Amino acid sequence: MSGILLVIVTLIILLPVFYMLVSSVRTTADLGENPLGFPDPIAWGNYGDVFASLDYGRAIFNTALVALSSVALVVVTGSAAGWAIARHIRGWTKATYRLFIAGLTIPVFVLTTPLYLLMHTLHLLDTYLAAILVYASFNLPFAILFYVSFLRSIPQELEDAAAIDGCGPLKTFWHVVFPLLRPATATIAIFVTLSIWNDVVVPLLFLTSGGVRTVTLSVFQFVGTQNSIAAAQLFPAVVLAAAPLIVLFIIFQRQIIGGITAGIGKS
Template structure:
């Protein structure tokens, strides 16, 4: 009798959960849907009725927006910065976390706390020191400078994330490899790093999302318009006195399209990596 009541309660809660999920999806997708619809309208139509539908889809808006923002060059710049930052963050974060969790010393606990404290520091606090450091190194307006800046800002979370994952990995696997004569570099590349594959997939997705959608750091480090990623390139279409909707909204859609396409294509692998990382 009790089990029947519980199963009935679970069945009755399903419609409520479904309605809640649909409402959340509508709220999340509404800005993207508005941008897509507005990108197919003329400036006059948007001014007359901002929430209306296009009388005739203006597909030519996308061509003009791509030309105005230098879309091909901007995407290439984004791929270089995003890929470099993801690789550097994953390598540095996993190596640092491995050292902190496996080679414990008196100072490793304090160093770990420093990385954790880095998660609480707002990005605006470190923008000036990062800019001055890159300027003194001659890395302003270079892809390398942008890669280093993004990797440094994402490193505290990477260390925190990998440390939590490594604490659940049996240390006996590494000890057995050492007894077999495995050197330290090979121990990491052949034993430890493959075990971190689920965490690495999750971390790489996090960094790619953060760097692709970044505006502030990219505008600070990459002032040259020929080096701008897609997000600053789209923002550059906003003038001091306004913007043209027929250019800005297509640029926003074009900036987000590659990231959405990659996420849809790899969503199974992304979810599997997040689930495996959480399961540990």
């Protein structure tokens, strides 16, 4: 019974995706005559038109650059801070940890105005660095929370053995601790990438020129700046924006699940 229910729920979730894919290769006239039908004829040219209109290659490059740079910054700083907090139980580390956790409770919209003013003062508006720093600041509290929870399930004896062998703190972290954090790192990297790829608020504020727009912002402005948009353009634009995420999840789904389950350790 549970298996049948699971299949039904899966089909319900996938039905809009299927409709989007089918509709993306239909003409506007075909959609108007029979919105729930199948392509007749198949209009593969829809993707070519939208690809050129979105400057898709440039938008994908911009998004990938911002996402990968933000992930690298979050992973390096989050793992190092999480290791220090998890292994050095002091009054100041507990206070620092609580401060980072408090950052998770602050709504993003509360921070956008001061961050915008800060980036304006630093002359970083409309640059990749502005978006990277903003995304890193938004995701760092979650990364520290996740890394601290994960590190508490790793025996400290491994680090003690490295210290006996003559490894300093930096060498111990990089060669002993960080490799053990791979499941957590993979999970954080995926979730941060997904959040950045789907976001339109930060690019809308900090990346306004066409040369640095992300793919989500390109689709948003492609749809929003026109008085009317044909369905034959709307559906391919949505598919092109979502396709890299779907591929990413399919490739790394085991790491996501493994990272979540492996992170369930000592509290």
